[in-house]
Amino acid sequence: MSDIKVPIAKPIIGQEEIDNVVEVLKSGMIAQGPKVSEFEEKFSLWTDAKYGVATNSGTSALHVALLSCGIGKEDEVITSPFTFIASGNSIVYTGAKPVFGDIDLNTYTLNPDSIEELITDKTKAIMPVHLYGQSAEMDAICDIAEDHDLKVIEDAAQAHGTTFNGKKVGSIGDMACFSFYPTKNMTTSEGGMITTDDEHLVEEAHIFRAHGSRVKYLHDDIGYNFRMTDISAAIGIAQLNKIDEFNKKRIENAKYLNKYLDDIDGIITPFARDNSTHVYHQYTIRVEKGKRDDWIEILTENGIGTGVHYPIPLYNQPIYQKLGFDGNCPNAETAANGVISLPVHPSLTNEDLDLVIDSLKKASDKIV
Numbered sequence: 001m002s003d004i005k006v007p008i009a010k011p012i013i014g015q016e017e018i019d020n021v022v023e024v025l026k027s028g029m030i031a032q033g034p035k036v037s038e039f040e041e042k043f044s045l046w047t048d049a050k051y052g053v054a055t056n057s058g059t060s061a062l063h064v065a066l067l068s069c070g071i072g073k074e075d076e077v078i079t080s081p082f083t084f085i086a087s088g089n090s091i092v093y094t095g096a097k098p099v100f101g102d103i104d105l106n107t108y109t110l111n112p113d114s115i116e117e118l119i120t121d122k123t124k125a126i127m128p129v130h131l132y133g134q135s136a137e138m139d140a141i142c143d144i145a146e147d148h149d150l151k152v153i154e155d156a157a158q159a160h161g162t163t164f165n166g167k168k169v170g171s172i173g174d175m176a177c178f179s180f181y182p183t184k185n186m187t188t189s190e191g192g193m194i195t196t197d198d199e200h201l202v203e204e205a206h207i208f209r210a211h212g213s214r215v216k217y218l219h220d221d222i223g224y225n226f227r228m229t230d231i232s233a234a235i236g237i238a239q240l241n242k243i244d245e246f247n248k249k250r251i252e253n254a255k256y257l258n259k260y261l262d263d264i265d266g267i268i269t270p271f272a273r274d275n276s277t278h279v280y281h282q283y284t285i286r287v288e289k290g291k292r293d294d295w296i297e298i299l300t301e302n303g304i305g306t307g308v309h310y311p312i313p314l315y316n317q318p319i320y321q322k323l324g325f326d327g328n329c330p331n332a333e334t335a336a337n338g339v340i341s342l343p344v345h346p347s348l349t350n351e352d353l354d355l356v357i358d359s360l361k362k363a364s365d366k367i368v
């Protein structure tokens, strides 16, 4: 293996995060407490949502959101197959069945035109995934949901601060779920957040986050321990002061890459909609000539970290096949076979970006 000089992701932890954590540790209140409440308020305000419910991961945020919407056995939820497994698994955890619609090959997000034919009398919700930092087509998706009386739960794990037609994701569907895993645009170490404007859904989320009790020691539902700690929230509060700056840098890096990669033969650079923002959780290209592995090999030889997000549509995952979930999504398969994510994170220097560009030029010259 060559040495990786430019990693694909790098969380930025500064003195403010360290000071905040030390303060919490010294306070003795290290589980869910006042810092979690403060983080919930600040994050929901920043997302233009009324309420925030913090959890211990993005996955548990999705799980709790689905339960809060009353989704369970015998129900179906329509989502994208071109995503991280947690999107699908959160549906499976509730006992419901994930049903997969194809994606749009420009944005790699759920194509609204694929949804209607999948709706049955068991369908309860649509879970669009705002992939790579760009929103799904929320106007069309919300219209379909309204026509069929379905809930919309946004998987916004990769889309902190993204807007769609001027609205922030997290404030568009009935509920939205964010992840604060270290590779995401902002982090709490592990952590997640649900945002919503619906007071009833917040109450439900609080119940499912903590053991399913509405009255202390009286349990009507099977709930979980999905609480965030004040230690994590303290990191999140510091990161929230920096997220706009982080996103700005990601967008600048992406523009720089676009400028020089657009002319390179054999690759498609990311598409970004007008009137919306793309916060480039990933900068993902698609190769149109040669084998993807050959491109990755040359990039690796040149010290460039890469990722494949994601190599297999969820319905082709062995466990999903075993569980009998299926799908027929040719665009998702094309994407799964051709995408490569390149470094775009805020700590990249101009030299790093130039190295990425030069390495891709080399790869394009070699590969036919």
Ligand SMILES: *Cc1c(COP(=O)(O)O)cnc(C)c1O
Pocket: 057, 058, 059, 060, 083, 084, 086, 087, 129, 155, 157, 158, 178, 179, 180, 181, 191, 192
């Ligand atoms: C990261 C991610 C999740 C899960 O978040 P965790 O915090 O890792 O549990 C869910 N959906 C998508 C699209 C993600 O990228």
